[in-house]
Amino acid sequence: MHFEPPLDCQRCGACCREAYDAVEVGPRERVVRAQPSLVVARPGGPDGAPRLELLRNGPPGKSSCAALGGAPGAWSCRIYLDRPRTCRDFARGGGHCLDARRKLGLSPHPAPALGASAPGSASLA
Numbered sequence: 682m683h684f685e686p687p688l689d690c691q692r693c694g695a696c697c698r699e700a701y702d703a704v705e706v707g708p709r710e711r712v713v714r715a716q717p718s719l720v721v722a723r724p725g726g727p728d729g730a731p732r733l734e735l736l737r738n739g740p741p742g743k744s745s746c747a748a749l750g751g752a753p754g755a756w757s758c759r760i761y762l763d764r765p766r767t768c769r770d771f772a773r774g775g776g777h778c779l780d781a782r783r784k785l786g787l788s789p790h791p792a793p794a795l796g797a798s799a800p801g802s803a804s805l806a
């Protein structure tokens with residue numbers, strides 16, 4: 682048995698902060714049109730096309746999504762309604778969530794086994 686504290690995205694924010702270095706964006710996602718200043722094109726997409734990502738603040742390994750607002754303990758997504766599918770599909774309490782939290786020292790426990798149920802929805806829900 683182990684103890685996992687209640688998952689509060691506004692207190693955590695790990696998946697929008699240093700846990701990851703990039704949030705991929707599909708070329709037809711709403712965020713591309715609605716928030717163009719937050720979308721950057723990098724080389725390496727399919728068929729020579731650019732790969733789209735959300736802009737980051739900070740150096741690699743210590744960066745945060747540029748759409749992250751608020752302050753430590755009260756994080757918020759400034760583009761919540763326009764956030765990309767990667768964020769919408771991110772399951773609070775799922776393996777990637779616990780992985781992100783563990784990277785930032787917020788959860789000491791390993792991710793659940795594949796197939797375990799994810800109790801929540803997208804990041805900063």
Ligand code: SF4
Pocket residue numbers: 688689690691693694695696697771772773774777778779781782803804805806
């Ligand atoms: S989805 Fe998980 S990692 Fe992301 S902010 Fe919420 S609790 Fe933290």
Ligand code: SF4
Pocket residue numbers: 696697704735746747748749750757758759760761764765768804805
């Ligand atoms: S939920 Fe918002 S702040 Fe977090 S990674 Fe997605 S767009 Fe950025």
